[in-house]
Amino acid sequence: MATVTYDKATRVYPGSETPAVDQLDIQIEDGEFLVLVGPSGCGKSTSLRMLAGLEDVNGGSIHIGDRDVTHLPPKDRDIAMVFQNYALYPHMTVAQNMGFALKIAGVNKTDIRTKVEEAAKILDLTEYLDRKPKALSGGQRQRVAMGRAIVREPQVFLMDEPLSNLDAKLRVQTRTQIAGLQRRLGVTTVYVTHDQVEAMTMGDRVAVLKDGLLQQIDSPRNMYDKPANLFVAGFIGSPAMNLVEVPITDGGVKFGNSVVPVERAALTEAQNKGDSKVVVGCRPEHFAVVREDGSSNALAKADENATAGLAVTVNVVEETGADAYVYGTAEFGGEVKDLVIRVDSRDVPEKGSKLNVEPKPGETHVFAAGSGERLSD
Numbered sequence: 001m002a003t004v005t006y007d008k009a010t011r012v013y014p015g016s017e018t019p020a021v022d023q024l025d026i027q028i029e030d031g032e033f034l035v036l037v038g039p040s041g042c043g044k045s046t047s048l049r050m051l052a053g054l055e056d057v058n059g060g061s062i063h064i065g066d067r068d069v070t071h072l073p074p075k076d077r078d079i080a081m082v083f084q085n086y087a088l089y090p091h092m093t094v095a096q097n098m099g100f101a102l103k104i105a106g107v108n109k110t111d112i113r114t115k116v117e118e119a120a121k122i123l124d125l126t127e128y129l130d131r132k133p134k135a136l137s138g139g140q141r142q143r144v145a146m147g148r149a150i151v152r153e154p155q156v157f158l159m160d161e162p163l164s165n166l167d168a169k170l171r172v173q174t175r176t177q178i179a180g181l182q183r184r185l186g187v188t189t190v191y192v193t194h195d196q197v198e199a200m201t202m203g204d205r206v207a208v209l210k211d212g213l214l215q216q217i218d219s220p221r222n223m224y225d226k227p228a229n230l231f232v233a234g235f236i237g238s239p240a241m242n243l244v245e246v247p248i249t250d251g252g253v254k255f256g257n258s259v260v261p262v263e264r265a266a267l268t269e270a271q272n273k274g275d276s277k278v279v280v281g282c283r284p285e286h287f288a289v290v291r292e293d294g295s296s297n298a299l300a301k302a303d304e305n306a307t308a309g310l311a312v313t314v315n316v317v318e319e320t321g322a323d324a325y326v327y328g329t330a331e332f333g334g335e336v337k338d339l340v341i342r343v344d345s346r347d348v349p350e351k352g353s354k355l356n357v358e359p360k361p362g363e364t365h366v367f368a369a370g371s372g373e374r375l376s377d
């Protein structure tokens with residue numbers, strides 16, 4: 001087992017002007033489960049392949065433990081990779097697939113059999129050891145691919161979207177199994193996915209990439225509570241955080257008929273940059289519905305005669321059973337914006353009705369209108 005360090009690691013593909021991975025700095029702890037997440041093309045696979053030795057590193061370095069592996073061939077890195085398509089050999093049985101790397105490494109037959117049987121037990125594959133991959137379900141094939149990595153007892157597991165070929169239900173089950181397995185084995189793992197829910201549920205820490213650049217690396221909790229910029233704010237969380245550009249006023253920002261108090265320091269910082277506006281973010285579950293009598297929470301009314309809060313027109317109500325989400329529109333400074341608001345699933349408003357809402361105190365995020373950087377604490 002080992003730490004993994006990306007030190008300003010850069011990959012520029014031949015013929016490309018911009019790096020696919022740009023000065024990536026990540027320090028992964030021994031035994032940690034790190035998830036690389038981001039939209040398609042952001043450089044996740046490239047980052048993983050650089051660590052695997054399948055892609056040249058054009059700048060910076062990569063360490064596994066205290067070994068500089070930047071220019072080592074893949075076979076000397078002591079890693080095992082699980083690919084999206086599993087890359088199983090169709091003519092070999094499950095047992096042969098799982099033991100193949102050990103056979104190549106010259107491990108004797110008895111030892112191979114023992115390790116394969118151990119891994120099969122962990123992965124619930126014992127009764128399938130003599131089958132060929134084509135006689136397995138998608139989930140079983142996925143487990144064989146995992147088994148192939150496990151038997152090698154590597155220092156690091158690398159996984160590139162290993163669940164993307166499974167149906168939704170199996171994906172959810174399998175992600176729990178993989179996370180549990182990783183914790184039991186304690187092997188440092190770098191896991192790539194484009195699915196932010198997968199990232200948030202599986203990772204000890206999550207690293208968000210965009211255009212080859214690391215946006216934030218943090219625990220799932222911090223990533224959710226304190227996104228470092230507008231990109232992360234919009235990417236992490238489903239339904240996504242509501243983000244609206246609003247003018248700065250005395251004591252806060254104007255949100256419909258309410259002045260939402262936000263940290264003075266954040267506003268001062270924005271004004272120092274010469275911005276008269278900021279982008280305020282509020283997650284769907286962080287709105288309070290203002291009661292009919294106009295009473296709500298401690299937010300100040302901008303206009304004493306108006307109902308506090310923001311009037312949202314309800315366009316669609318999506319009920320998932322546990323939750324209900326209002327997809328609506330509201331006017332911000334003459335512009336109509338879409339908003340998503342979580343409401344009580346036992347008390348859903350009617351389509352076409354109006355709902356007055358306001359962000360709960362302390363549950364807003366403030367970002368610089370220009371740079372998109374987080375301003376609030």
Ligand SMILES: Nc1ncnc2c1ncn2[C@@H]1O[C@H](COP(=O)(O)OP(=O)(O)O)[C@@H](O)[C@H]1O
Pocket residue numbers: 013014016020038039040041042043044045046047
């Ligand atoms: N072999 C390659 N040659 C040239 N460009 C590539 C190659 N592989 C990937 N890229 C480019 O590098 C960027 C990052 O790709 P990739 O790491 O595969 O992204 P992700 O896995 O996040 O979807 C993309 O713009 C992609 O088009």
Ligand SMILES: [Mg+2]
Pocket residue numbers: 044045046
């Ligand atoms: Mg990829």
